Amino acid sequence: MPALVLYASFLGSRCVVETVSQGTFFCPDCGQAPYHLQRVRRVLTVAGVRVASLEAIGQHVECQRCRGTFRVEVLNISEEQVEAAFEAEYYRAIRRTMVLMCLADGLIARSEVNTIAAVYQSLTGATLTREDILHEIALAQEEGAEVEQYLEGIAPQLNDASKEMVIRAAYMVATSDGEFQADEQALLDRVGRALLLDQTELTxxxxxxxxEQAR
Structure with missing residues (x-):
């Protein structure tokens, strides 16, 4: 194998999370709590070892009590505004991911609406009404983004725990009929890549x- 090709085969990149600052804030989910302001940066690797820092691709606020992640603007508004305007980013990501997966074939059946509501409650403990889901569908159709495009946009705002919740939601929707078909596996792979997970992490x-399902 030519030396150049061999060298290139060891080159890669991955994302790392850096803590930029920390303090206390009013968490929309659990109240007054410590936070870390975290920057997501892509780094160059050789044979899996970090050798150089590349561009920063986003940042988010992570609550150190509940591990929820939020947009940076949460640090600059009052407690009342937080309660009115903010919710955990992964709640929003779970809703939109499930809707976009179900929209992949062009429409959402009544049974899929019921599945979305059941999965959402199972993962978050919160209730989604049929009207809530129809509103989310309308927003998704209006914005026109596919699931990978949507997740690529918000991935830097999600921590590992939030990404796992999104993957769980996608998996539960994909297997709601009791099967995990090849096309559903391929879609889940794309969801994982959009969330900046490598294949080993997703597998x-x-x-x-x-x-867990087999227990």
Whole structure:
């Protein structure tokens, strides 16, 4: 194998999270709590070892109590405004991901609306009404983004725990009929890549969910 090709095969990149600052803030989910302001940066690797920092691709605020992640603007508004305007980013990501997955074939059946509501309650403990889901569908159709495009845009605002919740939602929707078909597996792979997960991380998470399902 030519030396240049061999060298190129060891080159890669991954994302790392850096803590920029920390303090206390009013968390929309759990009240007054410590936070870390975190920057997501892409780094160059050789044989899996970090050798250089590349561009920063986003940042988010992570609550150190509940581990929820929020947009940076949460640090600059009052407690009352937080309660009115903010919710955990992964709540929003879960809703939109499920809707976009169900919209992949062009429409959402009544049974899929029921599935979205059940999965959302299972993962978050919150209730989605039929009207809430129809509103989310209308927003998704208006914006026109596919699931990968949407997730690529918000991935830097989600921590690992939030990404796992989104993957769980996608998996539960994909397997709601009791099967996990090849096209559904391929879609879940694309969801994982859009969330900046490598194949090993995604495979381990899917295997974890399969083991839980088998209990």
């Amino acid at each position: 381990n998470l899917v295997m974890k969910m399969l083991r």
